Amino acid sequence: MTVSAGRRNGEGGFSLIESLVALALTGLVLSALANITAQWLPNWNRGLDRIQRSEMISITLQRIADDLAASQYVPIGGGETKPLFAGTERSVIFVRTALGPNVGPGLDVVRLSETSDQGGLATVRSRMSFRPMPPQQASDRLHFAEPVLLLRAPYQLSFAYAGDDQAWQSSWQDAEKLPAKIRLTVRDSSNGRAVSTVTTIHVQTLAQGECKQADGKCNDNGQPANQSGQQGNSPAASQGGGGAGQGGSR
DSSP: OHHHHHHHHHOOOOOHHHHHHHHHHHHHHHHHHHHHHHHHHHHHHHHHHHHHHHHHHHHHHHHHHHHHHTOOOOBOSTTOOSBSOEEOSSEEEEEEEOOSTTOOSSEEEEEEEEEEETTEEEEEEEEEEOOOOOGGGHHHHOOOEEEEEEEETTEEEEEEEEOTTOOEESOEESOSSOOSEEEEEEEETTTOOEEEEEEEOSOOSOOTTOOOSTTOOBOTTSSBHHHHHHHHTSHHHHHHHHHHHHHHHO
């Protein structure tokens, strides 16, 4: 009995007071960590969100720039030689090679424009297959479909155009050639910050001898085929024929 009592008295352990002090210290440490986390976590989340938005805008700008750089000099048809290209500050219409997983060879008319929906202002890309059409009916026959969302408010996309003179302007319409460069600017309306990039269109005019007719009916000089036929009936040709006839009569 004496030995067992001595062993129990020699066993170590925490008293109730020590346990309460340990719990109090643990609570103080956890409370301090909670306060520190509450201070830096929102800043961390805002910084991470800002980085993600910047990366998203950069990727979007690069995709739009690549899309515009592929613009081609394609007349609308009906004897018109000016390229189908209409650019304003908030929208641009151009022709490029058809792009998509289920799209065959051909051309697309692409429109990048700002529109509004239930979520507010948004920049979308829409397309339609290119078909030659009379210039006077072009505006009535451009029916775009398959919209793809590019940007949404508070971000707004604007365009500027420059020719070989490097002078920037807010519109490019009814020009004899495509713009040399297009500047894309994305502005955050909530804080006024803006990000911009410049893309270069590789071909602004038709190459010499290239067919100016959208239907491909051209002669070797790049002129409409009906003009080559008219040249064959020119007065000079008629006189030559007459001279040959006179020579034969002699």
